[in-house]
Amino acid sequence: MTLAIIGGTGLTQISDLDITGQQTLDTPYGKPSADYVFGEMNGKKLIFLARHGNPHRIPPHKINYRANIWGLKQLGVTDIVAVAAVGGIAKQMAPGHLAIPDQIIDYSYGREHTFFADNLEHVNHIDFSEPYSALLRKRIIQAAHNADIMITASGTYGCTQGPRLETIAEIRRMAQDKCDLVGMTGMPEASLARELEINYANLSVVANWGAGIVPGEITMAEIEKNLQVGMSKAIALLQAITLL
Numbered sequence: 001m002t003l004a005i006i007g008g009t010g011l012t013q014i015s016d017l018d019i020t021g022q023q024t025l026d027t028p029y030g031k032p033s034a035d036y037v038f039g040e041m042n043g044k045k046l047i048f049l050a051r052h053g054n055p056h057r058i059p060p061h062k063i064n065y066r067a068n069i070w071g072l073k074q075l076g077v078t079d080i081v082a083v084a085a086v087g088g089i090a091k092q093m094a095p096g097h098l099a100i101p102d103q104i105i106d107y108s109y110g111r112e113h114t115f116f117a118d119n120l121e122h123v124n125h126i127d128f129s130e131p132y133s134a135l136l137r138k139r140i141i142q143a144a145h146n147a148d149i150m151i152t153a154s155g156t157y158g159c160t161q162g163p164r165l166e167t168i169a170e171i172r173r174m175a176q177d178k179c180d181l182v183g184m185t186g187m188p189e190a191s192l193a194r195e196l197e198i199n200y201a202n203l204s205v206v207a208n209w210g211a212g213i214v215p216g217e218i219t220m221a222e223i224e225k226n227l228q229v230g231m232s233k234a235i236a237l238l239q240a241i242t243l244l
């Protein structure tokens, strides 16, 4: 297994990673968000990519998801743990909480979302009934158990377009659709990984309550504060994954 971690908002670099190298890649789809960083954690090799660039400067709808995933495939990656900051919709998804979703609803639009577009010999429709790798999810859930880290082991991730946050009515509709979490980067990342046959799972870190779940505006200060707590738990979980 060659493991990659894609880091989202609040995880531009991993201080616990012993960095052994770094590589700039170009792809047929353009430039990935950042250099691929090679490192070791608990003696296990892994590759890290900052989804929003390093420093963080690429908004969710401008990320070159195809280049990012293509580059990882090029580097021989077989498994991706995609860390992402999200808003909480379901009751248990309080700020600072971690979740490993098992379903997705995609509300995003206008993103380059497939490798199967040009010069095709035949049209390919990937199965996406289960959008995340069951095996990789199981490993992450096991690691959380081993390290005594509280997670919610399922949930539906709703992917919005961003970069703005949602309206109260939009979150109300997403709750009716049975979304538990709301984020901006879960798609097309997950389906692109499936197209290239890479095992992919999402580690959601709740940064705030979705709009209108609790009274008041959502502030960046609140998001940053909760992400500090959540991301330190996420890093502990990544550590536990490398110990499996």
Ligand code: HPA
Pocket (backbone or CB within 6 Å): 085, 086, 087, 088, 160, 165, 166, 182, 183, 184, 207, 208, 209, 210, 211
């Ligand atoms: N909505 C969408 N994406 C997010 C949120 C949110 O409330 N918080 C962090 N990422």
